[in-house]
Amino acid sequence: MTATPAGADRLRALIVGSGFYFPNQLPDGSSFRSLLGAAADAERVAAFVRDRLVVPADRLVVLSATATGVPDQAAPPEPSERWPTYENLVGAFTALTAAVELGDPVLIYYSGHGGRARTAYPELKEADGIDESLVPCNIGDPAARYLRDVELACLLARLVERGADLTVILDSCHSGGATRSMAPGVMVRGLARIDEGPRPTASLVGTREQLGATWRRLATPGRRAIGVETGGWLPDAAAPILLAACREVEEAKETAFDGYGHGGVLTFWLLDTLRRLDPGLTYGRLRDRLVAKVHTQFENQTPVLVGEADRPVFGGLPSLEEPAILVLKSDLANRRLLVEAGQAQELTRGTQLAIYPPGAPSIRDPEGRLGLAELAEPGASESWASLTETFGDRPIEDGALAVVIAPGPRALRRKVRLVGEGPWLAQVATALHAGGRGFVERAAEAEPAEFQVTGAGGRFTILASDGTPVPNQGPPLPTGTAEAAELVARLVHLARFRVVYQIDNPDLRSPLANKVVATVEPDGSTPGAPPSSSPVPLRVGDRFHLTIRNQSTRTLSLAVLNLQPNWRVVKLLPRDEDAFAIESGRSRSWTLVASSLPEGCHEAIDFLKVFATLRPTRFRWLELPPLGSPDRPGSRNIPHNPLEELFAALGADQLATRALLPSLSPGRDWTTATVELRLRRDAGGTA
Structure with missing residues (x-):
């Protein structure tokens, strides 16, 4: 039944x-x-x-x-x-x-x-x-x-x-x-x-x-x-x-x-x-x-x-309003607000708030916002938030309403744990301090870490947080001072790759949220069949069809990045321009070929990440060469909007001190969609 x-x-x-x-x-x-x-x-x-x-x-x-x-x-x-x-x-x-x-x-x-x-x-x-x-x-x-x-x-x-x-x-x-x-x-x-x-x-x-x-x-x-x-x-x-x-x-x-x-x-x-x-x-x-x-x-x-x-x-989820948070005090002279929420509501430092007038008929409509704020001093049930942006001339008064539009920002800087004993520990610790470039640093004893490093057997190995070796990490590196510097360069590369993958718009009320849909179907799929599950299984060399649908009410500017198993990030579409356009309610499709796998790798995940914006945006800052290859020269382009400022920060030689997926990330004018491909090499294949 x-x-x-x-x-x-x-x-x-x-x-x-x-x-x-x-x-x-x-x-x-x-x-x-x-x-x-x-x-x-x-x-x-x-x-x-x-x-x-x-x-x-x-x-x-x-x-x-x-x-x-x-x-x-x-x-x-x-x-x-x-x-x-x-x-x-x-x-x-x-x-x-x-x-x-x-x-x-x-x-x-x-x-x-x-x-x-x-x-x-x-x-x-x-x-x-x-x-x-x-x-x-x-x-x-x-x-x-x-x-x-x-x-x-x-x-x-x-x-x-x-x-x-x-x-x-x-x-x-x-x-x-x-x-x-x-x-x-x-x-x-x-x-x-x-x-x-x-x-x-x-x-x-x-x-x-x-x-x-x-x-x-x-x-x-x-x-x-x-x-x-x-x-x-x-x-x-x-x-x-x-x-x-x-x-x-x-x-x-x-x-x-x-x-x-x-x-x-x-x-x-x-x-x-x-x-x-x-x-x-x-x-x-x-x-x-x-x-x-x-x-x-x-x-x-x-x-x-x-x-x-x-x-x-x-x-069917109900269409409910986000619970409103009362603004207890508006201190506009110091650009801060006291809000009636805090740790009891699982709010953390950096949580993003949209501010609406008292009695606002809807706290889902971005057009009705008076401003944006960021939680700066979270208390148990009351917190101070810094006012980061205001819209229009209407002041924010006591009794205004705040609504969470994004959780606290995620750290860009990745933690690295050193596992084991030996002289290599000091080599890697020194290299992390000198060459981490703000993207990676050594984890404290009880601190969660995204990567682990071991020098067992006289060679360096990078492990994920669950202890499995990171795949396709390049030729083995023997332990040593010079090799420790190369190891840290690889960790920086992996950290930047992970951050590019994680970029999305955390604004829960963005009018573009969930409005861009990307699907992949292998060549020869039955027309009208349900979309393939993610990750989509493909063999190296298979043709497949990528379709992107714009379900928003605006014409969007889009680009597709390919995050490859060799830890390369490359702009796949369009090849020569910054972006392509899809009108409201329309879709575009491309026939592509599953990329090759690194030597010795028989199965891996390949990502297609779609960025959609209301204004033209450049993505060259996000591109990375394969792991172990020389870094490309930094882009000389000057960022022209907050999203490009984020991309430029990620592409910089040195990560800024405030290493967060920052408050500039929430916004009304961009969104992302990601499709995963599970690539497999046939036995005896050479692709």
């Missing part, structure tokens, strides 16, 4: 955050560690559902176990009836199923560890089969049970049979966690081990016959696990939506975010997208933005969507 979308006003939600795990040990000695961000993620999602979607309390159930980070924590601070134990999880699913009415949108959200255990259902999965599961917080108790995939499939099937318009979001992984060196503050939500120990096999979900009948009806033949990439275990596979944090061979990570605390990478960007409250947001567009944003931090974590990509999120 396919439910008719009813809109978020009828949403029901079961939100689970399993952060604290009682002491536990699997037979091989491994254990599920507590996660600092899992319960916080659940509360953030619950707050969004409760406060922004205005879902009544009786339609929202939260199970959570908070890891406080205090040594020797004995138990979660929540009451035991709200802990995510097996019994409480099954009970919550059962109550939710009984309450659901035909057409109700239903959200199931889980943040915590994913686990794997020897199957309790060999008759369904063969004797050596594996059950993938959600891991309850008390799994250390030998009598505790996993919520296994066979049971979860049955619970979800019952919701669909009741008529639920079902969305399942899993910020966890099932392929297992890492045994390699993670940067401090980066954790994996899963284990790379299979629990071979004895566990109770009796299920509270149903009899073995009931569970077996549902599994045989739903599961893809031959599957032995959940299968987040195929959704083979989902009930009525065309009806529910599954959004998973990563592919089956990848890991779901949590880390610390500036001004946010610990949280899952998927959940952070999920909420960042949903808070835009775009009524036209579809699951496909949500997935594409999540992939792009998650890949800015962890290229080997790719969110997966199973289900109809063109369906509206939660049956």
Whole structure:
């Protein structure tokens, strides 16, 4: 049965955050560690559902176990009836199923560890089969049970049979966690081990016959696990939506975010997208933005969507006004405003505000703004904001309204952690100080870092924050003073590449937001077929079609940058001019060829980044040669608008002291769109 979308006003939600795990040990000695961000993620999602979607309390159930980070924590601070134990999880699913009415949108959200255990259902999965599961917080108790995939499939099937318009979001992984060196503050939500120990096999979900009948009806033949990439275990596979944090061979990570605390990478960007409250947001567009944003931090974590990509999120997000913030005091002489919001609302230094007059009929219309401000001194519930720009002659008075248009700025400067011991440490530290050029610097001991460097084996290696080697980083460099300088030059290049990739317009109310759509279809695709998922799979040398649609009400000036696997950034379109134009409501298409891969690389991600502006803009400042090649001469062009000033800052030989994706980024007159291509070289290929 396919439910008719009813809109978020009828949403029901079961939100689970399993952060604290009682002491536990699997037979091989491994254990599920507590996660600092899992319960916080659940509360953030619950707050969004409760406060922004205005879902009544009786339609929202939260199970959570908070890891406080205090040594020797004995138990979660929540009451035991709200802990995510097996019994409480099954009970919550059962109550939710009984309450659901035909057409109700239903959200199931889980943040915590994913686990794997020897199957309790060999008759369904063969004797050596594996059950993938959600891991309850008390799994250390030998009598505790996993919520296994066979049971979860049955619970979800019952919701669909009741008529639920079902969305399942899993910020966890099932392929297992890492045994390699993670940067401090980066954790994996899963284990790379299979629990071979004895566990109770009796299920509270149903009899073995009931569970077996549902599994045989739903599961893809031959599957032995959940299968987040195929959704083979989902009930009525065309009806529910599954959004998973990563592919089956990848890991779901949590880390610390500036001004946010610990949280899952998927959940952070999920909420960042949903808070835009775009009524036209579809699951496909949500997935594409999540992939792009998650890949800015962890290229080997790719969110997966199973289900109809063109369906509206939660049956259709409501068109709500952004909550207004009261201006308590207007100190125009010192160009500052005291606003009634602060850390309690998760506002951080640098948060961008648009100011409207008291009683403004709409705080979504950019034309009604009196000015812009930037949070300078955040307090607990009141904060001072610096007035950065005013529009027109009307003064900003006490009682004016402020609305958040962009979160606090992101640092351009990238942190580098040195891992290991030896004389090379001093060599790299000195080189970072002398040659970091403001783009990279050494991380403090407990500070999150985007890159790691090791000198193991007498040669330098650059690692990502999760401990995986950065791909295509050039010929090996032996440890040494001269080589340390070359290593830092590579780090500067990587930092600049990452920043170019991350550029977007954070103004949530820009009239161009989400108005430029870029799609890629391989040559020979069926006309009218749904757009390919992101990243779009292509072989080196394949022809493909890039289409850009202008859904705004204005003619736009556009350019396309190609961010290549060899860490090169080049303007792809147009080749000879600064930009090309697309009129309102029109589209343009090009036939292109998938670029080559670096030598020795058999698969990599290639990015097409579309910039759209209302005024002609130049992009040469952003171009980079391949990693390891001599830097191109700096552009001598003089920037003529704030966006070009940002590009010029990124292209400068030395990054300015105030190293932020700055307040000049928010604006009404530009936007971006990104398409990812997963390029693969055929075995024996030479391209």
